[in-house]
Amino acid sequence: MTAMQPGEQRDEVEMLSLMLLIRRFEERASQQYQAQKIGGFCHLYIGQEAVVTGAVAAVRDDDYIITAYRDHAHALARSTSANACMAELFGKATGCSRGLGGSMHFFDRNNHMYGGHAIVAAHVPLAVGMAFAIKYRGEDRVTLCFFGDGAINQGAFHEALNLAALYKLPIVFICENNLFAMGTSVKRSTSLKQIVDRAEGYDIPGEIVDGMNFREVRDKIAEIVDSIRKESHPAFLEVRTYRYRGHSMSDPASYRTKEELEKYRLDDPITRLRAQLTREGKLTNEQFDLLDKRAKETVLAAVKFAEKSPQLPIEKLFDYTYVDGAVAAGVSPAKSGESAAGTAAISEERR
Amino acid sequence: MREITYRQALNEALAEELERDPDVFLMGEEVAEYQGAYKVSHGLLQRFGPTRVIDTPISENGFAGLGVGAAMVGLRPIIEFMTFSFSLVAFDQVVNNAPNMFTMSGGQFNIAVTFRGPNGPAHQLGATHSHATENFYASVPGLKVCTPATPRDAKGLLKTAVRDDNPVLVLEAELLYSSKGMVEPPDEELLIPLGKADVKREGSDVSVICYAQTVPLALKVASQLEEEDISAEIVDLRSIKPLDEKAIFDSVAKTHRVVIVEQDHPFCGVGAEVCYRIQKNIFDALDAPIIRVSQEDVPMPYNERLEHAVLPNAEKLIAAVKQVCYA
Ligand SMILES: Cc1ncc(C[n+]2csc(CCOP(=O)(O)OP(=O)(O)O)c2C)c(N)n1
Ligand SMILES: [Mg+2]
Numbered sequence: 001m002t003a004m005q006p007g008e009q010r011d012e013v014e015m016l017s018l019m020l021l022i023r024r025f026e027e028r029a030s031q032q033y034q035a036q037k038i039g040g041f042c043h044l045y046i047g048q049e050a051v052v053t054g055a056v057a058a059v060r061d062d063d064y065i066i067t068a069y070r071d072h073a074h075a076l077a078r079s080t081s082a083n084a085c086m087a088e089l090f091g092k093a094t095g096c097s098r099g100l101g102g103s104m105h106f107f108d109r110n111n112h113m114y115g116g117h118a119i120v121a122a123h124v125p126l127a128v129g130m131a132f133a134i135k136y137r138g139e140d141r142v143t144l145c146f147f148g149d150g151a152i153n154q155g156a157f158h159e160a161l162n163l164a165a166l167y168k169l170p171i172v173f174i175c176e177n178n179l180f181a182m183g184t185s186v187k188r189s190t191s192l193k194q195i196v197d198r199a200e201g202y203d204i205p206g207e208i209v210d211g212m213n214f215r216e217v218r219d220k221i222a223e224i225v226d227s228i229r230k231e232s233h234p235a236f237l238e239v240r241t242y243r244y245r246g247h248s249m250s251d252p253a254s255y256r257t258k259e260e261l262e263k264y265r266l267d268d269p270i271t272r273l274r275a276q277l278t279r280e281g282k283l284t285n286e287q288f289d290l291l292d293k294r295a296k297e298t299v300l301a302a303v304k305f306a307e308k309s310p311q312l313p314i315e316k317l318f319d320y321t322y323v324d325g326a327v328a329a330g331v332s333p334a335k336s337g338e339s340a341a342g343t344a345a346i347s348e349e350r351r
Numbered sequence: 352m353r354e355i356t357y358r359q360a361l362n363e364a365l366a367e368e369l370e371r372d373p374d375v376f377l378m379g380e381e382v383a384e385y386q387g388a389y390k391v392s393h394g395l396l397q398r399f400g401p402t403r404v405i406d407t408p409i410s411e412n413g414f415a416g417l418g419v420g421a422a423m424v425g426l427r428p429i430i431e432f433m434t435f436s437f438s439l440v441a442f443d444q445v446v447n448n449a450p451n452m453f454t455m456s457g458g459q460f461n462i463a464v465t466f467r468g469p470n471g472p473a474h475q476l477g478a479t480h481s482h483a484t485e486n487f488y489a490s491v492p493g494l495k496v497c498t499p500a501t502p503r504d505a506k507g508l509l510k511t512a513v514r515d516d517n518p519v520l521v522l523e524a525e526l527l528y529s530s531k532g533m534v535e536p537p538d539e540e541l542l543i544p545l546g547k548a549d550v551k552r553e554g555s556d557v558s559v560i561c562y563a564q565t566v567p568l569a570l571k572v573a574s575q576l577e578e579e580d581i582s583a584e585i586v587d588l589r590s591i592k593p594l595d596e597k598a599i600f601d602s603v604a605k606t607h608r609v610v611i612v613e614q615d616h617p618f619c620g621v622g623a624e625v626c627y628r629i630q631k632n633i634f635d636a637l638d639a640p641i642i643r644v645s646q647e648d649v650p651m652p653y654n655e656r657l658e659h660a661v662l663p664n665a666e667k668l669i670a671a672v673k674q675v676c677y678a
Binding site for chain 1 (some may be wrong): 380381384388406408409410411412413421436437439458475476477478479480569612647648649650652653654655656658661
């Protein structure tokens with residue numbers, strides 16, 4: 001994707017194709033997890049695609065994005081390649097975090113994707129810090145901070161909102177309300193009738209949008225970001241969405257009914273945008289099939305890429321603990337000698 | 352005696368203590384309706400009801416503090432952290448409030464709270480989710496810390512922790528939840544005192560001091576070493592604090608050689624403390640410098656091969672034993 005100018009609209013067919021890429025990526029990831037090519041925890045985004053896609057469609061490529069551990073889509077939406085994402089899941093050196101982070105810790109500095117954070121709400125203060133830096137430097141960027149409905153009951157979240165409001169920072173808090181935090185429904189976790197009311201307590205303007213509707217998400221965020229760029233302030237958006245799969249790969253999701261799941265599936269964000277575009281004569285069935293075929297091919301190629309990619313060699317183990325490498329880590333001179341060479345190679349690569 | 356899993360053993364301990372004392376309650380994320388993130392509290396909601404087995408929002412700082420406050424007025428809360436990696440957002444409550452209250456109030460308020468949950472690296476969970484917290488917490492005066500490695504120890508230590516009048520951390524081993532072992536029948540009260548180590552295997556050539564997830568590792572290595580005519584004594588600390596110095600010294604006096612295998616980091620790790628005490632008290636008994644096998648001093652990588660390289664493992668432990676035995 002090329003850099004966008006303010007006010008410019010991203011092509012909707014391209015955005016649909018991004019949603020398809022995310023969906024197919026996640027389906028493949030699920031399959032590869034079952035085949036034990038992927039380890040640890042793995043949280044899928046299937047059902048929520050319109051949220052991050054709508055968001056990136058509304059902002060510039062140099063705006064900052066940060067999210068929790070359900071992060072594959074946020075990287076893909078930020079143009080991190082499917083190859084780098086799949087390779088990360090496979091723990092390979094070609095992964096977006098060199099195989100050191102895994103599913104929950106995707107990072108892509110070049111594309112302004114600042115993680116991938118696995119401690120619930122721990123990244124919300126980080127987002128505020130990024131927004132602080134924007135204002136400090138007098139830039140007109142914004143920070144988009146994504147988090148789940150479960151995050152709004154952490155102390156870090158509350159402290160962060162107050163700071164953002166107090167310093168009038170350019171940040172959009174985007175709550176991806178998929179109704180559940182693991183097995184706990186919002187009703188059982190939160191004393192408020194609706195999540196958006198959290199914002200009111202900090203004098204931050206808040207709104208609710210339908211997260212299954214790409215256009216609604218995009219337009220609302222575009223409007224908010226426009227206002228923030230004119231005069232810096234925080235904003236809060238409760239996006240109502242749904243995850244089709246369990247919380248993670250090991251969760252059978254027996255706390256919700258089949259009927260509830262079916263209800264949301266009927267409202268599928270991809271089907272919906274496809275229908276809108278078809279109705280308006282902007283997309284034919286053949287074109288859609290082609291997009292879908294391409295998405296599947298990209299993802300399949302990513303699996304192949306990940307499979308044949310190398311792992312980070314064990315000699316580099318100490319290279320990523322301190323910026324100055326193994327020397328600072330105080331490991332034996334022999335080891336640090338080896339690692340120092342490794343560090344030099346990496347910094348070369350970074351230039 | 353019958354064979355049950357570590358998970359079942361913890362479950363029995365919780366059930367028995369909830370049954371015995373109405374002041375005991377269990378609180379944490381997903382402990383009730385979901386039956387526990389790791390199913391440790393399975394069936395407890397059904398048996399004791401929602402006033403005794405309580406689901407919380409994701410608010411560790413809040414509910415850990417709630418536990419300390421409830422203890423100030425006489426309840427005996429059991430606070431579950433989904434994992435001890437998440438206890439770090441409640442660090443202030445665990446480190447600043449729970450252990451200091453008794454001192455600061457001149458002995459007026461003791462905090463009979465139990466903090467429990469899985470601790471230590473599991474498998475490929477990455478840096479944020481792999482913390483071994485025993486050395487952080489054991490360094491705090493006023494806290495007690497135990498690290499059961501078998502179903503029997505898990506049950507006996509948890510029950511003792513709940514009855515202790517001080518804040519006690521029961522650091523369970525996530526990777527051992529499904530492991531099995533012999534435990535007394537439920538009608539026989541099983542209490543294992545804090546501060547009592549357990550020799551899990553007798554030996555004469557070297558003392559391997561271990562705890563939690565390193566106990567099965569040490570036992571496995573001991574069998575391998577036996578084939579090479581090295582007789583390893585496996586000392587399971589069981590409690591990090593209080594530390595059973597006597598059991599450690601007795602073993603060292605017998606074998607004269609020590610390897611400490613710990614699941615935390617080398618810098619300021621549990622092994623450093625044990626090491627200091629050995630050389631301070633029975634220096635003359637040592638025939639070789641003590642070696643520690645711990646995690647490498649790096650945040651945990653996700654990559655499986657690197658994770659293996661970071662963790663204490665059989666190869667490293669065998670090499671260390673051979674080194675102290677000059678074998
Ligand atoms: C501080 C902390 N406590 C507990 C957890 C375990 N945990 C991981 S995800 C999760 C549920 C979060 O739900 P939500 O914020 O709604 O996000 P969603 O999974 O729905 O995307 C919990 C309890 C954690 N990662 N961090
Ligand atoms: Mg949620």
